[in-house]
Amino acid sequence: MPAAVAAAVLVGAGGSALLFAPGRAVPPGFVLAANPNVGLGQPIAASLALLPMRVADPTGGLPWGMRVIRTTRGLACIQAGRVRDGSVGALGIGYAVKGDGLFHPFEAADAVSVDSCPTLTVNGSAFQPGAFEVVTNDGLPLAGENVYPNERVHCDLPHQEDWGVRCPQSDLREVAVGLLGPEAVSIRVNTPRRSFTVAPYGRFGAYLIVLSAPPHANTGLHGFQGRPAPGTPTLTVTFRDGSSCRLPATTRQQQCSPKGLDYARPKPLAGAHLKTRVHVTFSPRLNATGPLMVLGRDGHIAPPSQSPGPGLTIAFAATAAAPTVSSGYDVQIEPHASPGCSTPSMIVAQPTSQTIAVGQRVRITVPLDNSCEATYTGRVFFVGTAGTYGEARTSSSSEAGPLYEVIASGLSGPGSHPHTFGATVARFRIAVP
Numbered sequence: 001m002p003a004a005v006a007a008a009v010l011v012g013a014g015g016s017a018l019l020f021a022p023g024r025a026v027p028p029g030f031v032l033a034a035n036p037n038v039g040l041g042q043p044i045a046a047s048l049a050l051l052p053m054r055v056a057d058p059t060g061g062l063p064w065g066m067r068v069i070r071t072t073r074g075l076a077c078i079q080a081g082r083v084r085d086g087s088v089g090a091l092g093i094g095y096a097v098k099g100d101g102l103f104h105p106f107e108a109a110d111a112v113s114v115d116s117c118p119t120l121t122v123n124g125s126a127f128q129p130g131a132f133e134v135v136t137n138d139g140l141p142l143a144g145e146n147v148y149p150n151e152r153v154h155c156d157l158p159h160q161e162d163w164g165v166r167c168p169q170s171d172l173r174e175v176a177v178g179l180l181g182p183e184a185v186s187i188r189v190n191t192p193r194r195s196f197t198v199a200p201y202g203r204f205g206a207y208l209i210v211l212s213a214p215p216h217a218n219t220g221l222h223g224f225q226g227r228p229a230p231g232t233p234t235l236t237v238t239f240r241d242g243s244s245c246r247l248p249a250t251t252r253q254q255q256c257s258p259k260g261l262d263y264a265r266p267k268p269l270a271g272a273h274l275k276t277r278v279h280v281t282f283s284p285r286l287n288a289t290g291p292l293m294v295l296g297r298d299g300h301i302a303p304p305s306q307s308p309g310p311g312l313t314i315a316f317a318a319t320a321a322a323p324t325v326s327s328g329y330d331v332q333i334e335p336h337a338s339p340g341c342s343t344p345s346m347i348v349a350q351p352t353s354q355t356i357a358v359g360q361r362v363r364i365t366v367p368l369d370n371s372c373e374a375t376y377t378g379r380v381f382f383v384g385t386a387g388t389y390g391e392a393r394t395s396s397s398s399e400a401g402p403l404y405e406v407i408a409s410g411l412s413g414p415g416s417h418p419h420t421f422g423a424t425v426a427r428f429r430i431a432v433p
Helices: 402-414
Strands: 011-013 014-017 064-070 076-084 087-091 102-105 133-136 174-180 184-190 195-198 207-214 232-240 243-249 278-286 293-295 307-315 328-335 345-348 362-365 374-384 422-431
Touching: 064 087, 064 207, 076 102, 076 174, 174 307, 184 207, 278 422, 307 374, 328 362, 362 422
Parallel strands: none
Antiparallel strands: 011 014, 064 076, 076 087, 087 102, 133 174, 174 207, 184 195, 184 232, 232 243, 278 307, 293 345, 307 362, 328 345, 328 374, 374 422
16 A cells, blocks of 8 residues: 555544554663664664555554664664554554554664564575564554563463453454565465465565454464464465475474575684784772673582672783674683682673774673682683574574574583684683782
8 A cells, every 4th residue: 555545544443433643652662872883783774764565454544564674783673563654653542552543653773672683694684584473453562572561562462461451352463574585486375264475575585464363362372382373374485496484384394494695604713813912800899791601610500790899801902803793702711719719610701792893902891709819711702603683593503693692502502612612812811819
């Protein structure tokens, strides 16, 4: 539906016709760092326009649309909802936004989160396949993961037990939204009553499909823990090479995997030219972020140190660039305690979370459990991932995922060894106090 027409559509709600005048924007739960080179980055303005596809709602009214928001730190974040005047947002109907009858646009930051944004490829595409899920017809559940719970729909969707009241069956929709990459050529939608085919859009292979929810979807825990209910539609994706996959997959062979996507794999790091000089200092009182991992002497994960307290500061010049969330530096230390001093067997700091250029000075802080007499040996290492960044990934490779998950799996996964994971760029030894 053309945007000019969509803006004037009257939507039936509660038996009356409402013109959805603009209301307040849906605020993000977590405010993104103002510095575009830190954390998840800032949304890139050129990516905020909606994709041209519009999808009709089963009962009429404003159409549905989507956009793919790129960030300055190499992420692609999907955002979908109802469309008015070229903006995507939520309708104030039913239990959403107090049923105020207004149109509430989504902010780009609503969609930027660590759990739902895949990594951009070299050619600016991404891979984030999504099966059907039940949402409310207001569109609010599709704003993104970075929305406070009290801003979400105030009735329970099939997979929730939060509000004590089920969302009415008539308010539910079955929606599939995702990115399949440039090699996806068709998507076959199979429902109990009919089947039809849609074409993915553009280099993202983007798709948005909206259906009425299956009967009785608002009873029980329909689709809870990823178990599709009887009658849930399925998607069969066909790629340019003739291969296909299914969403949701019921076997490993049916899983969708990236095709035609070129991820910027970190160059292998080896050789003396990658080594760097490191300066390590001890402080009895250091404001440091809690470590990524603390391994106790018994081999179990121990509670992290509390800040402020004793800690180490490791400073060095970067020998490899870390341009996105998929690459960075980290520090691993092993305490060697004197008699009567209790220390863990290993501490791994939080990885860097900023864009780093070759030669740039980097500081990483590591909190310690105590300041009793001990010697700490450690290493600075570089790590990168070429996989997707988000919980919808289908690869089982330890390369795929958030950087902190990559580090944790490399240090504690089967067959791993703390001295072989990541490329070591410096080693150090310090005695405290």
